[in-house]
Amino acid sequence: MPLMHPLLRRNYGQWKWHDRPRPGVLHHVARSGEEVWTVRAGTQRQLDVYSIRTLCEIADTHADGFLRFTTRSNVEFMVGSADRVAPLIESLGEHGFPVGGTGPSVTMISHTQGWLHCDIPATDASGVVKSLMDSLHHEFTHEEMPNQVKITTSCCQINCGGQGDIAINIQHTKPPTINHDLVAQVCERPAVVARCPTAAIRPAVVNGKPSLEVDEKKCVCCGACFPPCPPMRINDPVHSKLAIWVGGKHSSTRTKPSFHKLVAAGLPNNPPRWPEVTEVVHNILGAYKANARPFERMGEWIGRIGWPRFFELTGLPFTKYHVDDWRLARPSLNASTHVYF
């Protein structure tokens, strides 16, 4: 544990309680009586060494030379007395790192790779995250939400981002187009056939060469065939859209963990700032902030007020695509007289 702040090392497993003196600051008290203040700040995750060295300097100057990163790419500095908090915050501010992301705030968005690095993305992650976090700066630096808001992004339908209170995902809307000349060369055909969740792919001979063909009636445009067979182009600058999902939750706190549910789709893939996405996200956050009760996560809130009211409050359209027709669809139907007016 040499990389851990000595205060944490000393009180390892011996913490007693905590509170949050202000947004971005946690205060933990150990059984030993020792106390630690943690200051949390946002980063761009995709960090250049200059920015990292800046964080190291801040650690050296203000925080005993230690720092850690959270599961959401926020950085945290620990100090042993209350009076060291303000200068630390000031320094972070000077260097452009927003302090916040604690308690009932909107914390950093889970960040995936996108065009910057991945081989299968339909959109960028860094750009989407930056655009959204810019617009959510107030919500990051203030604790004004009913509970924590965890937003996730994914830059293809593989979905490396996890479940989120709000998830911003790619949704392809057309079956893959196939470059038949390349299939024989680069794709292991039986493996590709096996990957398709709807058995829509079958081996075929095209232009005299072994290739694959897709039954467009069965295809659900999931893109699972693309990674093992890049000639099956699923990404499309126009038809790969963004979709917004809400109510995912990992914690078993109060309610059981839940999957996020589709609410908006058909949003254009619109770099560099994806304004349509930002708009929908703010719309949803606004409704949640104004209407949910304390401690209700997004999905818990909707569970109480009902989906009809969610669509009403947000003005989002409700379509046939919202109605599940995949396996396990039956439990998603309303099998009761519980109806909201």
Add this chain to the structure above:
Amino acid sequence: MPLMHPLLRRNYGQWKWHDRPRPGVLHHVARSGEEVWTVRAGTQRQLDVYSIRTLCEIADTHADGFLRFTTRSNVEFMVGSADRVAPLIESLGEHGFPVGGTGPSVTMISHTQGWLHCDIPATDASGVVKSLMDSLHHEFTHEEMPNQVKITTSCCQINCGGQGDIAINIQHTKPPTINHDLVAQVCERPAVVARCPTAAIRPAVVNGKPSLEVDEKKCVCCGACFPPCPPMRINDPVHSKLAIWVGGKHSSTRTKPSFHKLVAAGLPNNPPRWPEVTEVVHNILGAYKANARPFERMGEWIGRIGWPRFFELTGLPFTKYHVDDWRLARPSLNASTHVYF
């Protein structure tokens, strides 16, 4: 509406509130100010004309010549003043009709046909119901349960009885045996093949005659093949067992309607009094009565205290058969850290 008690006719759709002055008696007040007392009594459902005429006499003497039956084969007499209740109850008592079944009591068990009339039963319904209601007499005539208890029976796995707080159902445990000589003659083979939920039946030629055969690995012993093809004997005096299910609910009151869940199986089909069934039912009712909170239906109670505790309180064994493996099994697994100790 000439068959309806005039008091009800006059106040049709104009009732204001009700209460229950005592077990077996409802008191409804109309907007007009008129009041009606209803006395409810149990019957054997499978009624001989003598018993019916007795009920008619009681109606004539005490209840203005009208009566009705409930969805659970209880009989109800309506009177227009409180002082007519006691003589009515007395008369019912004299004639052996137990007064009760209202409010948080155990009301009459839903009754199916069994050996008395059906062509596919593995057990009797009349005998099971009579045996149980004898033993539940106190619970029928008193309102000591947390909420209403609706028990259902079914005399084969077709299950004409509905969902119940407790359901007593047949569970076959061996695949059908086939009388191959008769199949060609009496069964429409493609229809039978189509009925099997697991596609376990296939056409076959046996002893030179067209017949059917069952893949015993796939067969789930549901008995669905038996009604359209009686030579596929599923009923078996030893291997057709009784099983107990709990937590079914039709009402959307508080919680959504729910299906009952398997708790006990392998109970012998033991006429004339099925003591093993009675024992399990009493065991479950006892735990419910002692532990549930007011207004909790059976399934709601277990939902709160958890299935581990249910099995603990009742001492019923928990086996691999309790774990669902049919379609939609996934949502029945515990996908959370919610664990009871």
Add this chain to the structure above:
Amino acid sequence: MSKPMPATPMLDQLESGPWPSFVTGLKRLAESEDKQYAPMMKDLLGQLERSYETRTGYWKGGTVGVLGYGAGIIARFSEIAEEFPESAEFHTLRIIPAPGTHYSAESLRQICDVWEKYGSGLIALHGQTGDIMLQGCRTENVQPCFDELNEMGFDLGGAGAGIRTSISCVGHARCEHSCYDEAKAMRLIVNNFLDDIHRPSLPYKLKFKFSGCANDCSNAVHRSDFATFGTWRDDIRVDQQAFKAYVEQNGRKWMIDNVIRLCPTDALSLNDDDSLEVDNASCVRCMHCINVLTKALNPGRDRGVTVLIGGKRTLKVGDLMGTVVVPFMPMKTDEDYEKLLGVAQRVLDFFVDNALEHERIGEMVERIGLVNFLEGIELDLDPNMISHPRANSYVRMDGWDEEVAKWRERKAAPAPAAE
């Protein structure tokens, strides 16, 4: 010399105990030497005793009917008729009772009289679907028995692949919770479909049930293909004085534990002055608070029904509950009732055209998808029909913009009645 009573040592054990005994009833019929059915009931007892001994049923089906009807009689022939010849034929006549199963003593006695003449004297009040079941009739007696009952105004109920007999809860007749006239709705629909009851030619059975509220005293949600429930759209009516009286009488803790805390959507709050606050927008009309506080709370005045489709029992996919297809339909004027009938008619037509043989409507909806079904029966999609939107991305949505346009159009239009 009269036929001797069979020895029934096992059945005899069912004569003791406080609950009325069907065995005693059967024996009394068997011992009614002056009645035509005595010999039949002796053999019936004999056969039943045999079943108890061997744990085996001895009836087989067959086809028996009355003129002009294709259903309503459940034919039963004994497989051991050699031994018990008198009850060799023991058919059931399913008879439709009055809605709410109300009887005058007189009408009930008349039924008994006819049945004593033609049948066994054994009547089930009632079958699980709601029929009066006159159990035990020889083939030759079925027609005359039916004729006499028919003259009294009774008709045969359903059986086979047709519309079945329907039930409604006691509702309007004696229940303050009732939000529409269940009996009226049921009569309208059943009368309209009489032909499909009597001459079954559907893919499979179809059941209607009518409950006046979410308490579902008719078991509609799971035991009917077409389930109609009373509900309301406006606010719960609260008599605050009466509410406070409850608090005073039972205490605040009682009120919190038994009412406030049990609201499924936390729509209730106890104010500091012991009055009640209801968040009606979050109320799902579950009835609980109204059930408990009968003197203080009542359903609102803007009443109507919610319709669920597809409840059924076990065969072949496992039990199904119904699914909401009409969140709300007002149920005030005769036209409103006609509209409900219209929905029923469209559902029936679609079922006939699209279900596979022996497929219940719930299975069909599952097979073709709710959305296609709604389109088929010309009902608009509504978020009340689902518990939650899809949690998976496995769907091709290139028609998104069009669907959004449809929704916006509907939202802009004045609310249609059948929504």
Add this chain to the structure above:
Amino acid sequence: MSKPMPATPMLDQLESGPWPSFVTGLKRLAESEDKQYAPMMKDLLGQLERSYETRTGYWKGGTVGVLGYGAGIIARFSEIAEEFPESAEFHTLRIIPAPGTHYSAESLRQICDVWEKYGSGLIALHGQTGDIMLQGCRTENVQPCFDELNEMGFDLGGAGAGIRTSISCVGHARCEHSCYDEAKAMRLIVNNFLDDIHRPSLPYKLKFKFSGCANDCSNAVHRSDFATFGTWRDDIRVDQQAFKAYVEQNGRKWMIDNVIRLCPTDALSLNDDDSLEVDNASCVRCMHCINVLTKALNPGRDRGVTVLIGGKRTLKVGDLMGTVVVPFMPMKTDEDYEKLLGVAQRVLDFFVDNALEHERIGEMVERIGLVNFLEGIELDLDPNMISHPRANSYVRMDGWDEEVAKWRERKAAPAPAAE
């Protein structure tokens, strides 16, 4: 003359706004003319701008590795290398950080130093699975870069069909809710499986995640195949004085609305003297009350873990949450930790033997059934593993008596540790 900066009008728009800009960072790297990576980062910016313009990605995969390792490097070759030759190769090295992602400024600077020498200067802290991602390395530099990092004590993380890099929540290091030593458990397991991280030969990837309690700050329940959560078996520890202080400070209504009413199993009750009553038998260890009342409530002392198996994302059946396979395992002594490792080992072995190619363990469990899986990994069945028993009768249960005997035997035996 140095390579000119590419025009990046679209990316430039991502430099404004209050959130730290990755574009500014990329540009700074590209403009570091004294650094070997400047040309590479210029072309990287050029290619990225192109992606923004065309809404198309331009990377393709490939195979690049270091000696003795079959994973840990994500190879990226540009499809438009003719135009952007300097960033034609832009591989990522996945590096395992310390548990809890703690750093001394010194260690972090050292990483930067190495990376400046061999790579692009771009580092993601951290990847969603928990790796330090050193992004942008030429093929030739991969090995020397790794060698230097390895010398510092760092090792490559997972990729491909192997065990992946693992994460644990901050837990014991700075959280009072933590019920076991997450970092210790993680280190033990990961070190044991290093070979399966570095030489992937499983049917498909397998992820471990470790959360100290039900709050699941490591997203284990859905984002890992093997998820370990801290919990406790005895009673919640209540400091009634501190509890009353909360009531006094915030009011009873606040306490009822925010704590009592939100307990998922109604296990909490507010006594009339403003003390708290906990029905521990109905508590499901959800953490809510403890989260809110940090000064008054704490997990019990009889601590251990709950293990869930099978969480994963979308491919090919739709997302799955994990399923409980170990309701409780004490986690106090070193032997306890070894037992957890034992479970992990059995799970891994069973996965290797039974999963189809490209099948995650959650899909496998679904395919073969939970019961068979439990037998395979030698764990006893427990009702805590299900939300409810089966609601359908479609099962052949002729082994009932044997299964009952098994259960009784187990109940009679002293409780085994790994239950």
